[in-house]
Amino acid sequence: MQFVRRFRVGRGYLVVALAVFLAGAGSAAAAKLITGKQVKDSSLTGKDVKDRSLTARDFRGSVAGARGAQGPQGAQGAQGAQGAQGAQGAPGAPGAPGSPGSPGSAVAYAKVTYTGARGTGTYALVPGQSKNVTAVTRNNGSDPGFVCVNTSVPVNVAVASAETQFVGDPSVIANVFVPIESGCPAGSDAFVQLRRDTGTTDDTAFYVIFN
Secondary structure (H helix, E strand, O other): OOOOOOOOOOHHHHHHHHHHHHHHHHHHHHHHHOOHHHOOOOOOOHHHOOOOOOOHHHHOOOOOOOOOOOOOOOOOOOOOOOOOOOOOOOOOOOOOOOOOOOOOOOOEEEEEEEEOOOOOOEEEEOOOOOEOEEEEEEOOOOOOOEEEEEEOOOOOOEEEEEOOOEOOEOOEEEEEEOOOOOOOOOOOOEEEEEEEOOOOEOOOOEEEEEO
16 A cells, blocks of 8 residues: 655745746736836836836927037028019108309399391390399491490400200300490490301390309
């Protein structure tokens, strides 16, 4: 007859057996044992995380590092194309009138008109546009274009300019002579000769200025 020996299983044996069982179950079984529900909030620290095991994706922008230093200024870009010309602006308001100029230095002047036919008409001073010129008369000779001028002040130098241009011959020359030549009435101070550039004298209005 065989005798079956009874023996007791000790506590240490059970622990070893459980450890072997868990090791054989693999990581899948271990993952089911510990989840986020079993981990107390704010209980894990940096010491519990493996170095370099986390990436930027794990933080999702919740952790920001210190701002880096400003980089060097980049090179200037190429000049852009010139833009289209803008529309012309509205005209500005007229400026204020300037102050009157100082009086001229002419000692005498006159604007002289002529009316009538060539050689028989009349010369006359224009009121308000003459100074120290008292009279203008036709030269005693028979040719037109010679006008004697009387002034109330001594005169030395003079200049004259024809006002009317002759049709077909636009060049009209006005010469003034001081002192006078023969042919003018006594007391005359100057005479004006009006002629075309062809040399023919003619009657026309003119301006004369004395200094």
